[in-house]
Amino acid sequence: MATDISRELICFRLLRNVLVEKGYGAISLSKQLNEIDSESGKAYVSNLFYGTLEKNVQFDYVLSKLTQKKPKPSVGIAIKMGLYMLWYGNTPAYAATDKTVRLVKALGKEGVSGFVNAVLRNASSVTLPKVGEVSNADYLSITYSVPLWIVKELISDYGYETAEEIMKGEAEKRVHIRNNGRVITKEGLKKKLNGEYESTRYGFFVNYATTKNLVPSEYTVQSYASTVAVNAYVDGISPNAILDLCGAPGGKSIYLEELTNASIICCDIHPHRVELIEKYVKRMKSGVNACLCDARRIMPEWLDRFDLVVCDVPCSGSGDFKSKPDVMFNRTQTDIAKIVESQNAILNTAKMYVKRGGYLCYSTCSIFKKENDNVISEFLRNNDDFTKDAVGNSCDGFVRLLPAINKGADGFFVARLKRK
Numbered sequence: 001m002a003t004d005i006s007r008e009l010i011c012f013r014l015l016r017n018v019l020v021e022k023g024y025g026a027i028s029l030s031k032q033l034n035e036i037d038s039e040s041g042k043a044y045v046s047n048l049f050y051g052t053l054e055k056n057v058q059f060d061y062v063l064s065k066l067t068q069k070k071p072k073p074s075v076g077i078a079i080k081m082g083l084y085m086l087w088y089g090n091t092p093a094y095a096a097t098d099k100t101v102r103l104v105k106a107l108g109k110e111g112v113s114g115f116v117n118a119v120l121r122n123a124s125s126v127t128l129p130k131v132g133e134v135s136n137a138d139y140l141s142i143t144y145s146v147p148l149w150i151v152k153e154l155i156s157d158y159g160y161e162t163a164e165e166i167m168k169g170e171a172e173k174r175v176h177i178r179n180n181g182r183v184i185t186k187e188g189l190k191k192k193l194n195g196e197y198e199s200t201r202y203g204f205f206v207n208y209a210t211t212k213n214l215v216p217s218e219y220t221v222q223s224y225a226s227t228v229a230v231n232a233y234v235d236g237i238s239p240n241a242i243l244d245l246c247g248a249p250g251g252k253s254i255y256l257e258e259l260t261n262a263s264i265i266c267c268d269i270h271p272h273r274v275e276l277i278e279k280y281v282k283r284m285k286s287g288v289n290a291c292l293c294d295a296r297r298i299m300p301e302w303l304d305r306f307d308l309v310v311c312d313v314p315c316s317g318s319g320d321f322k323s324k325p326d327v328m329f330n331r332t333q334t335d336i337a338k339i340v341e342s343q344n345a346i347l348n349t350a351k352m353y354v355k356r357g358g359y360l361c362y363s364t365c366s367i368f369k370k371e372n373d374n375v376i377s378e379f380l381r382n383n384d385d386f387t388k389d390a391v392g393n394s395c396d397g398f399v400r401l402l403p404a405i406n407k408g409a410d411g412f413f414v415a416r417l418k419r420k
Contacts, residue, residue, distance in 0.1 A: 025326035169404020178203030239307035248273035319411020367411035
């Protein structure tokens with residue numbers, strides 16, 4: 001029986017946007033979902049999109065076993081959607097094959113419909129490699145569907161066993177929220193959740209639907225990793241003047257003000273992101289000041305002015321590779337050197353704004369040591385008026401969250417330095 005494939009067409013466009021056009025899935029997905037009326041339809045497209053994306057590396061391996069020549073991008077994407085329906089989508093084999101064949105026909109590629117049909121019918125003959133059949137890095141890459149260069153980076157940084165622990169973990173599907181301390185206590189917000197939550201140190205994991213019943217001014221969505229980072233910035237210190245150099249959309253600055261009552265300037269290089277800070281500040285009834293600023297350029301009026309300067313710098317986003325797989329598909333290993341160069345530039349500007357005896361915090365949502373430990377080591381070698389100020393419970397004095405290993409957290413890194 002013929003079936004409507006409008007949802008598959010939407011999903012195909014989303015996947016092509018990420019895998020071919022190098023777009024970002026979350027932004028495109030929210031726009032495309034507006035075309036779908038039913039909640040079940042939205043859930044179907046979201047699951048098929050993210051599921052196929054998460055298994056993209058693994059499906060590249062499967063295709064290499066099923067085809068002598070790599071299919072053209074659009075055909076390959078359609079087949080991967082079919083593979084996801086077959087292997088992970090609880091879709092009967094005949095239905096998954098039929099939908100995929102109808103999809104390629106709708107894309108104007110009727111000439112390959114027989115090829116697509118044959119590939120999917122033979123998919124059950126492919127098995128994933130076992131330990132020892134391929135290299136350790138290839139095994140992890142294919143088994144957990146992670147780009148090979150990321151696997152090699154993680155093995156180099158953490159060793160094989162820890163790298164595997166990071167890769168095999170599932171991303172947290174719930175959202176993390178915290179109370180707006182100016183409006184309601186954590187206990188007060190907890191009562192309004194009606195038992196539908198899991199408590200964390202600084203907030204709650206809840207299903208997204210739960211947030212629809214909350215008063216917008218009483219809570220904010222802020223990742224667990226982000227709340228840990230903010231508390232690490234001010235652990236044991238009481239700054240009066242804080243500069244957040246890469247602050248948009250403003251969540252960390254707003255939380256810092258709640259914790260310290262300090263005077264805070266929150267910056268971003270893009271005007272539209274400064275507007276995001278201003279809107280966030282207004283919703284949270286905060287006193288944070290938004291500012292348009294290039295964090296790499298010196299602002300003379302800020303020299304030696306702040307008790308605490310926060311550099312939550314742009315990074316590879318490798319700590320989010322489980323929850324936002326599209327981000328890492330748009331990165332390559334050669335990108336890291338360019339990113340590190342920018343991180344160094346920001347840090348070397350930020351140091352000039354720290355008062356004598358003040359603090360400089362550096363953080364990323366990356367788990368690559370090239371962007372974290374190595375950047376800090378290089379900075380300390382070249383700036384003997386700064387010393388490492390230990391925060392957190394780790395033996396090296398850094399806050400280091402690893403996805404899957406730190407339950408519910410995306411990857412994050414925080415280093416705090418003190419100016420002598």
